Amino acid sequence: MTEELIRVENLTMHFPLQKGLLANLFTKGKRFVRAVDGVSFSLCKGEVLGLVGESGSGKTTTGRMILRLLEPTSGEVFYRGRAVSSYAGRAMDDLREKMQVIFQDPYASLSPRMTVGDAISHPLLIHGLAKGSGARDRTLAMMEAVGLSPAEFLYKKYPHQLSGGQRQRVVIARALVTEPDFVVADEPIAMADVSVRAMILELMIRCREMFDLTYLFITHDLATCKYICDRIAIMYLGKIVEIGPLKEVFANPVHPYTATLLEAIPVPDPRYRRTHPMPKGEIPSPINPPPGCAFHPRCPLAEPSCRLNEQHLVDLGSGHKAACSLKTL
């Protein structure tokens, strides 16, 4: 786990705000949604990094920029040391083969008019990896590998004839059929039922071992990270506020936001009811983020200095970093 596969440097995405004609005439300067604001991290081969945050924290946008489904405003993504923006044409197509994605909603990510077999073999045809009976054989083998069996029987089925869990397996099989080494999984279990979630999670863990995969696991649910992630990065309003080995962050959360998130997770045991109430407030608008530390309006420990000073990640040793000067000084 020492070879670096993906490195993200200062990745930033500012979406320009659409305004009406009058507003454009009478106000100066463009306004932006600061979806992602200077995010840096790296992923070693075989590692699973959990990217955790509430809606609007920029976690999905980060994932999309890594896959170059979105062009970043600034910053760079490196795949095996080479800048992704330097790839073009055929080389970019080859790179896409190696970097795949699993989305949240298996209903929306499968065409209702394509059979399971067509959907899974499609990437093989697009990338020219196999055709005819070769493509069919590889598809059937992948279907068996992800637990879509009997594969021959399911090959001709349409998405609406499958259960939710089976659909997500199709999406996973389709992502893995080109033999990628990096997969962005964007909330892969958020839509699934409780018992199906455990199944998908277990499948993802098994696939990681079978196919030697590296995952960026995007989720809002810290509790599931425990079962799949080696490290986690906590995002808040477009910035990483804490990153480190999963066990270390769970045991010693440094940033007050991480601590709040951990405390908010409802434990399925009445013995662990929260005894003191949650801090008030919700995630602010990324159009006008609060000055200084973006979390200060909700932070139970906030001091006047938090409004003034922007926070930067500080290394606390063994790869654990946090952006809170109150706790890291």
Next chain:
Amino acid sequence: MDTGSPMLSLEDLKVEFPISIGTVTAVNGVSLDLFQGEVMGLVGESGCGKSTLGLSIPRLLRPPGRIASGRILYRGRDIVRMGKRELLSLRGSKIAMIFQDPLTSLNPLYSIGHHFVETVRAHDGRVSRREALGRAASVLESLGIAAERLDEFPHQMSGGMRQRIMIGLALILSPDLLIADEPTTALDVIVEAQFLDLLDVLRKQYNLTIILITHNLGNVAQLADRITVMYGGTIAEVGPAQSIFDRPLHPYTQGLLASIPNIRLDEPKLKTMAGSPPDLVDPPAGCVFHPRCPQVMDTCRQDRPPLFARNGHKAACWLYR
């Protein structure tokens, strides 16, 4: 908690949806008592009938859904056989309901204040607009929302605030039963926790009885006094919250509890349950869970189990005969 006569009793309730390929029996013979002041967690996976059960209590089922048989006794009066007038006076003022997505429950064209005025005046036309707004302001205050926001529109509020508005609308007529159907599913983790805190305060302040319908066992563990686990339109298990989490009886409850993440436990992996939920048009004979059950016996394939008592709670499973 009053352990005298129940406030709400469901007796052998059966809800059906006739569709082209047959009849979906979404709720199949459910009997349940609810006592004043308690929070009942109604849990299960999609399609288990928990939302349908919730909707059928104030008779809000959309056609073709209908209550096929059974009784719903609210303080001794049978809601199933109630006339329209009586039903309308019950809904909102005695039994209130909130839903998963606050944005679709609020009208984008009307101010928050208008929603409150309309709700109050629908039940009592003699109340003036000004007085209704006054009441709304005091309810909002108890929810931590400034009265000035009554002039705002739903799109100007955050998700958590919209859900607090929904509960405000539900509470303004001082109901004694609140049915909350997945109230936090559309909310972020921290806001979800805030909302559960709020529900806990409100239940005491308004002396509410709450049915909390959710798939999230963590939320139920935070708030519920008792839990009902549903599977395939039937009750699998019912009992005090702590006892269900500590000693689940039904193999389905056991499987469900083992398959959810728990950050306080030190287990390295989740357990998975084989199979998928039953087809409710043609449910399996006997116990609906038997095709997935790891401890299935011959009886289970033939006879539907009644609720058997054990360890202070009840489970519909032949293992406890």
